[in-house]
Structures are given as C-alpha cells and as structure tokens.
Amino acid sequence: MRADAKKNYDHLLEVGRELVAEQGADASMRDVARRAGVGIGTLYRHFPTREALLEALLRNSFDQLTAKAGGLETSDSPGEALVSWLRETVAIAHSHRGVIASMTAAIADPDSALHDSCMTMRASGTRLLARAQAEGKARADIDGADLFALLGALAWINDQPSLRSRADHLFGVIASAILVQGVSADD
Amino acid sequence: MRADAKKNYDHLLEVGRELVAEQGADASMRDVARRAGVGIGTLYRHFPTREALLEALLRNSFDQLTAKAGGLETSDSPGEALVSWLRETVAIAHSHRGVIASMTAAIADPDSALHDSCMTMRASGTRLLARAQAEGKARADIDGADLFALLGALAWINDQPSLRSRADHLFGVIASAILVQGVSADD
DNA sequence: ACCTGAACACCGTTCAAGT
C-alpha cells in the first residue's frame, strides 16, 4: 500500500471507531468520510462495504477475545470460564452498539466481511460451552449456535437505552439458564 | 371523519399491515403511500409518525393480548399462564418484524404514539409475573421491566433470520430461567 | 376538510475523470 493510502486507511479507521462509538454501527458512511476529510470514494476504496469497516474495527477486540478464550480453556472452573467469556463478548458487542445484528447475519452469509471473525468467535464460545457441559456445569440441551443467539439477545438488551440499567441483572438471569442449577444426584 | 378520508385511512392501514408483514416495521413510508395509491402527504396526515402507524396496526393484537391476560389471571397454574402469555406476546412482536425496538424505546418515551399500548401490555405481564411469584412459581428477583426486556430479547431472536430455527428452543431456555426450577424446601 | 406532490435535507453506492 502506498504511504498516502495507508495514512488514509488508518485515519478512516480511527474516525470510524469514533463515529461508531458515538452513533452506533449504523453511523453514516458519508459522515465517516466527511470527518476524515476524504472523498466518499476513498472510504469505499478501502472499505467496500460497511461490514468491511466494522470487521476492521472489531479485529483487535476479536483477537483479544480469542486469546482470552484460549486461556480460559484450561481454567479449572469451566462454568465460570464460560460466563467470563460471555461477559466480555457482550461488552465488546455493546461497545459497537447495534453491530450484533450484522454479526448475526454474517454467521449465515459466507460472503460477509464479518463472516470469518464471527465464526471464529462462535467457535471459541462453543469450545468453552462444551467443556462446561462435559463437567456437568452447563445444560446439555444447547449448542454453540444457541449460545451465540443468547449472546446476541444479551447484546441487544445492552444496546437498548431503556433497558441498559437492567442489563447486568439480566445477564445473571440468562447466565443462570445456561449453567446447570440444581444439585445433581452424583454430587 | 369524512367518508373519503375514512376510506383512505382504512386502506393505508391495510397496506401498512401488508408491507410491515413483508418488509418489517422499518418498511418505507413512501412505499406505503405509493402502494395505497395516495400522496405521501395523505399518509402523514393520518399517521404523523411511524409509531402512530405501528400503533394503529398493533392495536387489535394488543387488545387481544390484554383480553388473554385477563383470562389467564384467574388460571390455577400461574407459571403456565405467564409462559403462555409470553409466547403469544413474542409471536405478535415477531409478526411485525423489528417492531420490538420501537416498543422498547416507546416505554421510555411518554410522547411516543406507542407508549400507552406498551405500558398497558407490560402491566399485563407484570400482573401475571407477580401472581406466579406469589405462588413461588417464578423467580423473585425480577420485575415487570425485566420481564419486558426478556420478552424483547426473545422477540429479537425471532426476528433474526439466522436464529429463527432455534427461537422456539431458546424460548424454553429463557422461560426456564424465569420459572423457578428446583424443588423448594417446603414442597 | 382533506389531498397532492414538489421541495429539502439527507442516505448508500458507483464510476468517470483526474493526479
């Protein structure tokens, strides 16, 4: 990439992050270009779709998440590990308000720029879920796709201003549905 | 209302219902006017905001829901009554794809055309929840606003095409979090 | 009373013309 192009790319990313933080994942593409001081065509040259921009914005956070999941996979408390990963994932989605809908759609669309990241992210969660299930700490009747959906539901609640104040409490409610509750016979 | 105006009103409502069923609650207002064969100004005269149109569309369903809640309030199985009401409410929201976000915002905005209907709806749910809690059938640490948020989360899941196939299963998962699980000491 | 549609201020996205 030419030096001037790289400078534009980096600046667009920086401005994109600002605007998504301020206005959510559906912020105006024109505003991004405008605030970055480049032509709208330059934005589209670097990020041909909104998903491409979001993917670039999320990459760091997703990599962190993958690293965290890796560490948690050897934790000796698989139930807590799962919940801890869930909590961080919800927080990342919420820090890009509204992005959860794109992520959910991307899972079903191999052509989306967000597809690979989201599949990797979901796979991390699936492994943590499977470990918790293997040790009887998570209910057995859900799979990784269900976990992703519940994560989406929690992110959605977080994203609604009028529900935000209850989001942490509701995280606990849904987490309690994922974790096995009762004392099992062989405890 | 003049006869010609009433005719326009009714037709706009009919077309609005069609379009929202086809394209969701964020269907183009212009499209509604276009398909109804009236000027865009006529649509805005009858429904000054999108919320006003949605409110008119939802009124029948909400009234049904209120009636159903009334009947369920004397049911001898308050846990099942709550779940049954929840299921129908989620279905109504889903039959107006995307409307749950407007409903959630309307709860916090007394000026929204949807505010009153949504408050009434939430109050119905709150009464069913309170009854279930009084009989120890629902967890005690949630209130009507939490129930509404969980309902929103379920409606959101239903509205995502890629999650739709798991929505019924996840309804069960979240319902199980609302209902009290274990066998309590005094059973 | 009510209806109409031009007008305004926006979008997302593309692409010919420039450097």
Place this chain on the structure above:
DNA sequence: ACCTGAACACCGTTCAAGT
C-alpha cells in the same frame, strides 16, 4: 495507484397550493 465528487436512486418529513 489512488483520490475525488458528481450522479443515481433512494429515504423521511414538511408545507404551499389546490379541491
């Protein structure tokens, strides 16, 4: 290679002019 911004096809919403 890369950048620019006019152009196209849309929005939601308002309001002067008509019937």
